[in-house]
Amino acid sequence: MVVVDTNIIVPLYVQSARTEAAKALRDRDDVWRTEPFALVEFNNVLATYQRAEYLTVQEAKNCLAGAELFLQPNYFVVSHESALEMALRYNVTAYDARFLALAQQVGERLITEDAKLRAAAPELTQSMAEALVAG
Numbered sequence: 001m002v003v004v005d006t007n008i009i010v011p012l013y014v015q016s017a018r019t020e021a022a023k024a025l026r027d028r029d030d031v032w033r034t035e036p037f038a039l040v041e042f043n044n045v046l047a048t049y050q051r052a053e054y055l056t057v058q059e060a061k062n063c064l065a066g067a068e069l070f071l072q073p074n075y076f077v078v079s080h081e082s083a084l085e086m087a088l089r090y091n092v093t094a095y096d097a098r099f100l101a102l103a104q105q106v107g108e109r110l111i112t113e114d115a116k117l118r119a120a121a122p123e124l125t126q127s128m129a130e131a132l133v134a135g
Contacts, residue, residue, distance in 0.1 A: 001031040001074075003108045005099040005117075006041040008128060009034065009071070013042075013063040014049060018113065021128045025111070028132070033106055035098045036075050042067055078102050090120045100124050 002025065011018035012026060026032070046060040055063070078101040086104070087097035096117050103110035103124045110117075110124055111131045118125040126134070 001033055001106070001108060002029050002131065003033045003099070003103045003106060003110045004038075005034065005096070005110060005112045005114065006038045006045070007113045008111050009038055009042055009067060010045050012070075013067055014045070014055065018128065021132060024132055025128060031074055032071060033074050033076050033102065033108070034071055035078055035102050037095065037098050039064075039068065039071065041095070076102050076106060078105060086121075092117060092120050 004025075008018075008022060008025070009032075010016070012022040043064065046055065046063055049055045050057055050060045078098055082101040082105070083094050083097045085097075086092070086100040087094045090097065090100060092100065096114065099110050099112070100117075100121050109126045109131075110121075111128055112118060112125055113128060118127065
């Protein structure tokens with residue numbers, strides 16, 4: 001099991017410089033835990049990419065359907081109180097705090113490419129490269 005935030009999910013479904021690493025992570029461990037809020041953020045990325053004509057409407061819908069199918073069985077909902085506590089403790093957004101709370105509650109480090117978040121909570125986070133080396 002790995003714990004991931006949205007910036008790890010996106011390259012699994014939308015081609016980018018991080019796609020191969022995201023696929024390697026999935027191949028190594030296909031149980032990805034995330035907070036359901038990740039799909040809200042993912043939707044926003046897909047809408048932005050579609051408006052920029054990086055994706056067609058159908059491609060965006062297909063990406064969403066694939067992500068839902070893959071992620072939903074392993075959702076882990078954190079309480080708003082837990083997210084607030086983490087936001088205050090680490091001085092991060094409530095959005096990012098949801099992922100930190102998830103990592104803390106399941107006892108796994110959050111895999112994220114958000115360098116600012118990793119700097120704020122190094123004991124709860126790691127980069128995708130670090131996760132792949134550790135595996």
